[in-house]
Amino acid sequence: MKSASVIVLNLNGKHLLEECLRGLKEQTHPDFETIVVDNASTDGSAEYLAREHPGVKLVRLAENRGFAGGNAQGLKSAEGRYVALLNNDAVPDAGWLAELTGAMEADRTVGICASRVVLYHRPEIMDSAGEDCVTSGHGVRRGSGEPAARHAEKRHVFGACAAAALYRREMIDEIGFLDRDFFFNCEDTDLNFRAQLAGWKCLYVPSAVVRHRVGATLAGMRDLAVYHSSRNGEFVWVKNMPAPLMLRFLHHKLIQEAASLAYHCVARGGLRPYLRGKLDALKALHGLMRKRREVQAHRKATTGQIRSVLTPIFGTRLVSAKLRQMICFRKRT
Numbered sequence: 001m002k003s004a005s006v007i008v009l010n011l012n013g014k015h016l017l018e019e020c021l022r023g024l025k026e027q028t029h030p031d032f033e034t035i036v037v038d039n040a041s042t043d044g045s046a047e048y049l050a051r052e053h054p055g056v057k058l059v060r061l062a063e064n065r066g067f068a069g070g071n072a073q074g075l076k077s078a079e080g081r082y083v084a085l086l087n088n089d090a091v092p093d094a095g096w097l098a099e100l101t102g103a104m105e106a107d108r109t110v111g112i113c114a115s116r117v118v119l120y121h122r123p124e125i126m127d128s129a130g131e132d133c134v135t136s137g138h139g140v141r142r143g144s145g146e147p148a149a150r151h152a153e154k155r156h157v158f159g160a161c162a163a164a165a166l167y168r169r170e171m172i173d174e175i176g177f178l179d180r181d182f183f184f185n186c187e188d189t190d191l192n193f194r195a196q197l198a199g200w201k202c203l204y205v206p207s208a209v210v211r212h213r214v215g216a217t218l219a220g221m222r223d224l225a226v227y228h229s230s231r232n233g234e235f236v237w238v239k240n241m242p243a244p245l246m247l248r249f250l251h252h253k254l255i256q257e258a259a260s261l262a263y264h265c266v267a268r269g270g271l272r273p274y275l276r277g278k279l280d281a282l283k284a285l286h287g288l289m290r291k292r293r294e295v296q297a298h299r300k301a302t303t304g305q306i307r308s309v310l311t312p313i314f315g316t317r318l319v320s321a322k323l324r325q326m327i328c329f330r331k332r333t
Contacts, residue, residue: 003031004101004166005080009070011039013088014048016213020088021053029097032084033057037074039064066183067162075177083172087163089213091120099208100166103154111171111200112192113208114160118148120211126150127212128164130157130204131192132311135249136256137237139189140311142204157204158309159192164210167191171200175298179235179291181284185225186232193240196309199300226270230260230277231284238281238288239295242303245310252313 006024010017017036024034037059038046046060059077061070071085082101086092092115100113114130129143129151141161143151160166162178165188175194178187192202237246237253246253264270281288 002033002080004029004033004082004084004097005078006032006034006084006086006097007071007074007078008034008036008086008088009039009067009074010036010041010045010088011064011070012041012043012045014041014043014045016088017045017049018052019091020086021056023091023093023096024086026094027092027097028095029101032097033079035059035074035077036088037061037070039066039070065180068178068182068184068187069180071162072178072180075172081169082166083169084166085162085164086210087212089120090117090164091211092164093209093211096164096208096210097166099205103203103205103208104166104168107201107203109199109201110203111168111195111198112160112202113166114157114202114204115164115166115208115210116148116151116204116206117161117164117210117212120213123209123211124148127214128161129206130202131159131161131189133158133189133193133196133309134252134256134311134313135245136252136313137241137249138233138256139186139192139236151204152206154206155204157202158196158311159188159202160204162188162191163212164208168200171195171198174198175200179239181287182232182235183228185228186236190232190236190239193236194295196306197240197242197295197299197301223270223273226264227273227277230264230274231281232277233260234278234281235284235288238285239292242296242299242306244303245307248307249310249313256313 035057040061040063049058104110104113117128119125119127126143126146126148128141132140132142175198179190264274
């Protein structure tokens with residue numbers, strides 16, 4: 001068995017793959033495999049990989065299964081004790097994987113390690129120092145848009161951004177991996193939440209640095225992103241939020257949705273995909289309740305423990321972070 005498996009998902013990203021894979025070839029970690037899952041690309045990505053990178057394990061899909069489904073398919077080919085996800089628009093420093101695996105090996109209670117993800121062209125600025133989950137059930141990238149120097153200390157966080165993260169196989173075997181029904185968007189928040197409910201910790205490892213071309217894989221997908229954000233936010237809430245906290249923070253949820261509706265309608269003209277997302281979430285409610293029963297049945301963390309790791313929706317830091325993320329999202333879509 002390999003020490004680690006790195007899964008890189010690709011959809012028409014031939015122009016991004018060379019630098020990403022070069023970064024992986026330069027890793028100091030001695031024992032890992034690279035798996036590229038090609039999500040039915042039409043730009044010759046698969047042929048390029050087979051020709052130029054024969055040492056990479058290539059998984060070719062006949063249809064686009066999204067971020068969740070594509071990575072879940074890649075997991076089936078993974079042999080590592082640890083499983084890393086890396087975006088094709090991300091470039092890891094040479095010590096990235098060694099730092100993540102080392103941190104995880106030092107503490108068996110850690111099921112997820114988050115990378116220090118910085119902007120590709122401005123590495124002094126953060127993209128993600130892990131993920132927070134707010135009391136409305138929405139995930140927010142920690143430190144997004146802030147100076148990277150502010151996030152130089154290792155610490156426990158709610159979860160990791162799946163653009164560059166490491167997962168313990170033992171945890172995956174216990175709670176499952178990315179939920180294919182999400183397709184893309186919020187799937188990492190869902191996995192982070194399930195890990196917290198099951199008692200696993202997430203550690204932010206600032207020495208594991210990745211430069212990220214933020215939004216390079218989302219070009220031209222604005223309405224699709226709005227739809228999945230709208231729908232999948234409900235998936236996370238229904239599947240994971242403990243019932244007492246649903247009641248306690250219902251008004252937070254309503255405020256979040258009102259603000260989101262106003263933003264998508266007024267600022268972005270995305271009313272139709274937003275409402276379609278909510279309708280499809282309602283149609284999926286029966287299946288969501290089945291999943292909720294499964295998730296909650298395996299819960300080890302108390303309601304108080306979950307409450308302690310959620311970020312208040314009215315906090316100044318959260319409001320600032322959301323504003324930065326909305327500005328960034330609008331620029332890249």
